[in-house]
Amino acid sequence: MAKPNKDTLLDWYRQMVLIRRFEERCAELYQQGYIGGFLHLYIGQEATGVGAVNALRKEDHVITAYRDHGIALARGLDVNAVMAEMLGKRTGTSGGKGGSMHLADRDLHMWGGYGIVGGHLPLAAGIALAAQYQEKDEVVLALMGDGSTNIGYFHEALNLSAVWKLPVVWLIENNQYGMGTAVERASGAKELNRRAMAYSSEDGSGMKQGPRIDGMDVIAVHEALSEAVEYARSNGPILVESLTYRLEGHSMGDPQRYRTKEEVEGFQASGPIGRFREYLLENYKSVDDAALDRIDAAVLEQVNEAVAFAQASDDPTFEDLISHVYVD
Amino acid sequence: MADRPITYREALSSALREEMRRDERVFIMGEEVGVWGGTYAVTRGFLEEFGAKRVRDTPISEMAIVGAAVGAAMYGVRPIAELMTINFAFVAMDAIVNSMAKVRYMFNGQYTVPMVIRTTTGGGKQLGATHSHAPEPIFAHFPGYYVAVPGTAYDAKGMLKASIRDDNPVMFVEHSTMLQRRSEVPDDEDFVLPIGKGDIKREGSDVTIVTYQKGLEYSLIAADELAKDGIEAEIVDLRWLRPLDIDIVIESFKKTNRCVVVEESLPMYNVGAEIAAQIQLHAFDYMDAPVQRVAAMDIPLPYAGKIEAMALPSPEKIIAAVKEVV
Ligand SMILES: Cc1ncc(C[n+]2csc(CCOP(=O)(O)OP(=O)(O)O)c2C)c(N)n1
Ligand SMILES: [Mg+2]
Numbered sequence: 001m002a003k004p005n006k007d008t009l010l011d012w013y014r015q016m017v018l019i020r021r022f023e024e025r026c027a028e029l030y031q032q033g034y035i036g037g038f039l040h041l042y043i044g045q046e047a048t049g050v051g052a053v054n055a056l057r058k059e060d061h062v063i064t065a066y067r068d069h070g071i072a073l074a075r076g077l078d079v080n081a082v083m084a085e086m087l088g089k090r091t092g093t094s095g096g097k098g099g100s101m102h103l104a105d106r107d108l109h110m111w112g113g114y115g116i117v118g119g120h121l122p123l124a125a126g127i128a129l130a131a132q133y134q135e136k137d138e139v140v141l142a143l144m145g146d147g148s149t150n151i152g153y154f155h156e157a158l159n160l161s162a163v164w165k166l167p168v169v170w171l172i173e174n175n176q177y178g179m180g181t182a183v184e185r186a187s188g189a190k191e192l193n194r195r196a197m198a199y200s201s202e203d204g205s206g207m208k209q210g211p212r213i214d215g216m217d218v219i220a221v222h223e224a225l226s227e228a229v230e231y232a233r234s235n236g237p238i239l240v241e242s243l244t245y246r247l248e249g250h251s252m253g254d255p256q257r258y259r260t261k262e263e264v265e266g267f268q269a270s271g272p273i274g275r276f277r278e279y280l281l282e283n284y285k286s287v288d289d290a291a292l293d294r295i296d297a298a299v300l301e302q303v304n305e306a307v308a309f310a311q312a313s314d315d316p317t318f319e320d321l322i323s324h325v326y327v328d
Numbered sequence: 329m330a331d332r333p334i335t336y337r338e339a340l341s342s343a344l345r346e347e348m349r350r351d352e353r354v355f356i357m358g359e360e361v362g363v364w365g366g367t368y369a370v371t372r373g374f375l376e377e378f379g380a381k382r383v384r385d386t387p388i389s390e391m392a393i394v395g396a397a398v399g400a401a402m403y404g405v406r407p408i409a410e411l412m413t414i415n416f417a418f419v420a421m422d423a424i425v426n427s428m429a430k431v432r433y434m435f436n437g438q439y440t441v442p443m444v445i446r447t448t449t450g451g452g453k454q455l456g457a458t459h460s461h462a463p464e465p466i467f468a469h470f471p472g473y474y475v476a477v478p479g480t481a482y483d484a485k486g487m488l489k490a491s492i493r494d495d496n497p498v499m500f501v502e503h504s505t506m507l508q509r510r511s512e513v514p515d516d517e518d519f520v521l522p523i524g525k526g527d528i529k530r531e532g533s534d535v536t537i538v539t540y541q542k543g544l545e546y547s548l549i550a551a552d553e554l555a556k557d558g559i560e561a562e563i564v565d566l567r568w569l570r571p572l573d574i575d576i577v578i579e580s581f582k583k584t585n586r587c588v589v590v591e592e593s594l595p596m597y598n599v600g601a602e603i604a605a606q607i608q609l610h611a612f613d614y615m616d617a618p619v620q621r622v623a624a625m626d627i628p629l630p631y632a633g634k635i636e637a638m639a640l641p642s643p644e645k646i647i648a649a650v651k652e653v654v
Contacts, residue, residue: 061403095436106438111402116426122392123427126399126407133355133381133405156392163387324437325471327495 004222006284012054012218013280014295016046016273019070021296021303022079023248026069026086026100029307030252035086039100042070044247047272048173049143050074051221052242055229056141061109061131063124064143066101067173068113071143075110077103083306089313096316097324117178118144118153121170125157128166139167139232141225147178149192158239162199162207165236169228172239173215175246180258193241208238215242216272219279247271336478337507339485340370340446344408346517347492348378351406354492355382358393358410358446367412368448368507390416394423394445401443401497402431408492411447414501415461428497429472441473442495444488448504449477450542450592452640457628460636462542462592464501465599468569473497474523475569479544481511483567486521494523503541524571528580532560535650536580536587538603540566543590543622543641550646559654569599577603578610585616586653590646595623617653622646 004012023041030039042049045067053062053074064071072082077093085092086100093103104112111127114120124142131138148154149172161168172192176183184190196209208231213224221242228238245267249256256264280287334342348354355378356371362385365372375383386393390411397409411417417424424445431439451460468475476491476498478484484502491498513519529544530551537547544565551561562580566573581587587607589600600621607619625639 093436094434094438097436098434102434104435104438106435111399112431112435114427116422119395119422119426122395122423123399123402123431125392126396126401127403128399129396130400130403130405133400134403153391153395156387156389157395159387160389160392160396164384320436324433327432327440 004219006287009219009280010287010295012050012222013276013292014299015050015054015074016218016276017296018079018299018302019046019049019073020273021299022073022083022306023069025303025307027248027252029086034311035100036088037099037101038066039252040067040250041248042067044267044271045173045175045215045244046070047218047276048215048221048242048244051218052141052143052171052225055222055225056139059109059136059138060229061111061127061138061140062143063111063120063127063140064113065117065120065145065148066113066115067145068101068103071113072103072105072110075105075108077105077108077110079302079306080309083303084310084313087310087313088315089310090316090320091309091313095320097320118148118151121148121153121157122160124168125161125166128161128168129164132164132166137233139169139229141169141171141229143171143173145178146172146174146176146183146192147181147186149195150178150186155198158195158207158237159199161237167232168237169225169232170237170239171225172241173244174241175244177246177250177258179250182258191241193239196239208235210238210240212241212243215244216270216275218272218276333510334481334513335507336481336484336502336509337368337370339481339513340488340502341372343485343488343492344371345374345377347489348374348382350517353404353406354408355384355405356408356410357384357386357397359386359388359412361385361410366410368504390420391423394420395427397443397445398423398427398431398441401441402439406442406492408444408446411445413459413504414447414449414463415459417445417447417467424467424473424499425470429470433472440495441497443497444491445497445499446502447499448502450504451624451629452505452542452636454631454633454636456631460629462624463594464569465591465593465597467499467501473499474571476500476567477540477569478502478567479506479541479565481509482513483521483527483565485513486519487567490520490523493520505542506545509545521567524568524573526567526573526576527565528562528576529565530561530563532562532584534560534584534586535654536562536564536577536584537590537646537650538564538566538577538587539590540569542592546641546643547590547646550643550650553643553647554650559650561650566599572602574606574610578607581607581611582614585614588620588622588646588649588653590622590641592624592641595621595626598623620649620652622649
């Protein structure tokens with residue numbers, strides 16, 4: 001696989017900063033009462049989402065759980081429409097009917113964020129089945145939290161994908177906690193990629209156990225996922241675990257009694273964006289602080305515009321309320 | 329073309345076979361659908377005709393059977409997911425209610441989910457408490473998909489073909505004790521019945537019996553008995569619990585002014601409750617008696633045949649209920 005060039009790396013940097021700024025604004029808008037319901041921020045996990053989604057081809061697929069803003073933005077969903085969805089506006093990606101947890105764009109093959117832990121995993125298998133059935137050379141990237149590896153859906157979907165050799169990359173975003181429950185308090189296996197063994201045979205058939213990767217290093221994520229995606233395209237399912245960290249609460253208003261401030265601060269110091277910025281400055285002579293600051297400023301402006309767009313947009317109507325329950 | 333009597337099972341098989349021949353995108357997935365030939369032999373010979381790509385045996389994974397069918401349907405194919413019996417649909421409840429029913433709405437119409445869940449319902453076969461449910465009203469609670477409950481071979485064929493051709497998800501509930509029932513079915517590959525339309529299975533002027541499936545079979549027997557006493561029952565077969573054809577019920581009720589609802593499901597929060605509520609709302613001035621309900625008793629079903637039968641509806645119970653209202 002060719003090494004990503006400088007422009008590509010700068011674009012990943014832009015995507016990561018976009019996610020960070022977007023999430024920070026969402027938190028504010030939530031405090032101010034513009035965003036309701038649950039709000040699950042992606043802050044801290046940007047390297048995993050950006051590295052993984054950028055390993056896909058345009059015709060490949062991505063699906064995730066409710067912590068979906070970062071995935072949607074990395075996949076290139078319109079920032080205005082995503083922000084409008086947060087505010088429950090008619091111009092949102094789901095017309096205001098989905099909300100923060102249910103961002104999707106059919107044309108971009110972003111199949112949505114899903115609110116029931118593990119509920120999207122068989123859908124991922126089904127999308128892969130449809131691709132296989134229609135003889136399309138496409139891969140599904142299915143992201144999930146560490147917590148979702150403990151629900152029956154995980155077992156059923158992964159096993160089915162192994163039986164039918166479906167082209168799926170199962171990517172566990174291990175951010176160390178499912179709400180307030182640390183991985184080792186909820187899973188018999190601490191290394192979650194080992195779960196793949198349950199669906200593989202001694203002769204190597206079945207699910208491939210992929211690596212446990214440093215999910216705070218966007219380049220490492222991209223490299224591992226690029227390999228995994230091509231493996232899935234030719235051979236069938238593979239399970240990868242990305243070690244990452246959620247720097248904010250599970251959702252807004254989480255008192256975070258399950259972890260110490262020191263622990264969070266430790267991860268903040270080595271956050272994925274700062275790390276990547278340093279990497280770029282060290283490795284590319286033509287990249288300096290001013291260049292990166294320009295990207296930061298452009299992103300900030302884009303987020304501000306998105307907020308203005310969302311706030312100026314219309315609310316959904318009664319017609320919207322009752323439409324799309326069925327195909328007419 | 330000439331009609332010929334075929335069984336409910338043959339009606340299902342031929343509907344599936346015809347639709348699979350007609351449309352390459354239609355395929356079957358479920359437990360024992362292929363090599364075994366279907367637990368109720370509905371898909372016998374299908375693996376040989378259509379191959380393993382289109383007749384897909386699955387692991388015992390109800391959540392994944394339904395969930396994968398949803399994902400596949402979203403991406404351009406038309407799965408028929410089989411749940412061996414409705415008792416196992418409880419395991420798939422989340423996939424049905426939160427995924428199948430909602431992906432279209434919550435993503436604002438971006439996705440279409442053209443799939444069918446085929447399953448069987450019903451007690452009365454001494455299968456004990458866990459294998460004897462008739463809980464289809466529960467599944468009709470949720471908007472976002474249709475619920476079919478065919479009671480004759482004719483209906484089974486026309487409704488299944490309609491379900492496969494429709495772009496909405498359908499939960500297609502077959503009755504496990506009615507597979508050998510025969511009726512005339514048009515020998516026409518485009519025989520399709522409209523979705524959400526009930527059917528008058530017997531005309532009468534004294535009382536309206538609203539029912540489906542096993543209740544239909546018993547109501548027809550009861551009606552013949554009642555006729556001997558000069559009571560003419562009109563039997564409305566709902567055929568679909570969703571969309572509910574309330575118009576056909578109200579129209580009949582305005583003629584008879586009396587109603588008995590007969591079903592095999594449990595007595596609380598069931599079809600009878602819905603029909604009774606709608607009648608008092610839409611036809612209060614036409615009511616000459618309270619709506620009566622015949623359902624299973626409010627207990628789990630036992631194994632022993634003698635007492636199992638006591639818990640289920642019967643022609644005798646229907647006759648007694650009719651005599652309460654006329
Ligand atoms: C089936 C189900 N049970 C419980 C919940 C409530 N819940 C929402 S998120 C969550 C934790 C999931 O953790 P994880 O999979 O690690 O994802 P993360 O939030 O860390 O991204 C729980 C228990 C749910 N949404 N669905
Ligand atoms: Mg987690």
